[in-house]
Amino acid sequence: MxxxxxxxxxxxxxxxxxxxxxxxxxxxxxxxxxxxxxxxxxxxxxxxxxxxxxxxxxxxxxxxxxxxxxxxxxxxxxxxxxxxxxxxxxxxxxxxxxxxxxxxxxxxxxxxxxxxxxxxxxxxxxxxxxxxxxxxxxxxxxxxxxxxxxxxxxxxxxxxGGDSYEEPGLSITDACIGCGSCLETCSFKAIAPGEPYAILGERCDECGNCYHVCPAHAVAGKGLPRR
Ligand code: SF4
Ligand code: SF4
Incomplete structure (x- = not known):
């Protein structure tokens, strides 16, 4: 901190x-x-x-x-x-x-x-x-x-002074099917393979590329349009 x-x-x-x-x-x-x-x-x-x-x-x-x-x-x-x-x-x-x-x-x-x-x-x-x-x-x-x-x-x-904050970055839910499309599209190297895949919030620019390519609609984040 x-x-x-x-x-x-x-x-x-x-x-x-x-x-x-x-x-x-x-x-x-x-x-x-x-x-x-x-x-x-x-x-x-x-x-x-x-x-x-x-x-x-x-x-x-x-x-x-x-x-x-x-x-x-x-x-x-x-x-x-x-x-x-x-x-x-x-x-x-x-x-x-x-x-x-x-x-x-x-x-x-x-x-x-x-x-x-x-x-x-x-x-x-x-x-x-x-x-x-x-x-x-x-x-x-x-x-x-x-x-x-x-x-x-x-x-x-x-x-x-007692205020709070939310961590940055999008996230990946259990709906992930492990196709790897998000990893390929992320130029920020902010995605880690796994079950499910994961987004490293401190590296994520919230550019939305992974959100748009994900076939399983597994990328989530506050304020994202519903799909
Ligand atoms: S694109 Fe979607 S389904 Fe494919 S690995 Fe990434 S989060 Fe999982
Ligand atoms: S929102 Fe952009 S920077 Fe963040 S993980 Fe997805 S593709 Fe990478």
Missing amino acids: LTIKDVFDRFDEIGCCSFATPDGRGGVESRIAHFFAYDDEGLYLRTMDVKPFYRQLKESGRLAVSGERTEAKVAFDENNLPLFKPGYQMRVSGEVRELSMAEVEAKAPHDRNFNVAVYDIAKYPETRVFVLHRFHGELYDYDYAMVNRGHKLYRERFAF
Whole structure:
């Protein structure tokens, strides 16, 4: 399980991420921002009290954040198809609460990032600090060209602050007749032979190829169309 430090470090390495909130009119708005600190209470962000972001955080108490770390995807192979460099995506979604200035100041002596926040708030008193304190998320680590390992994808889900998560990937039921079509079609190397065959969720992209080729309708997953 990724720790809160692991999650922060990944987002910090990405730098600028998409921070999305309900807009209060049935829609969603996003903007580019970053987490500036973490501790055992969660992940911290700043905004200003005049921004729609602040109002939406206060009204909804909800926040979803995602970002991607990768090299430029400009290389092409001899067939003029893109050569993706290894990289990863991070996403979290959960609940936020606003901190009082006293809470922020109390953290400053123990954490340089909060010290910087206090310094900034002195210059911009309209700054407000929130903590994402209950959330779930996923690391989606891809190596499509299999440069560093023998399969394309590694997914790891996690939860923090009492939240929960579902494991990724589709699954195979006892209806499997062992024909092997799914194994042949899966370019993610996410299927293991057996009785029944099995899907390795941490490698599965949920592309649906196995679902569509299975003659026994044995591939299952939440939200899949009925067959
Ligand atoms: S395609 Fe369907 S029946 Fe064939 S091995 Fe895969 S899950 Fe089993
Ligand atoms: S959904 Fe796609 S990635 Fe997942 S096991 Fe099936 S074919 Fe492989």
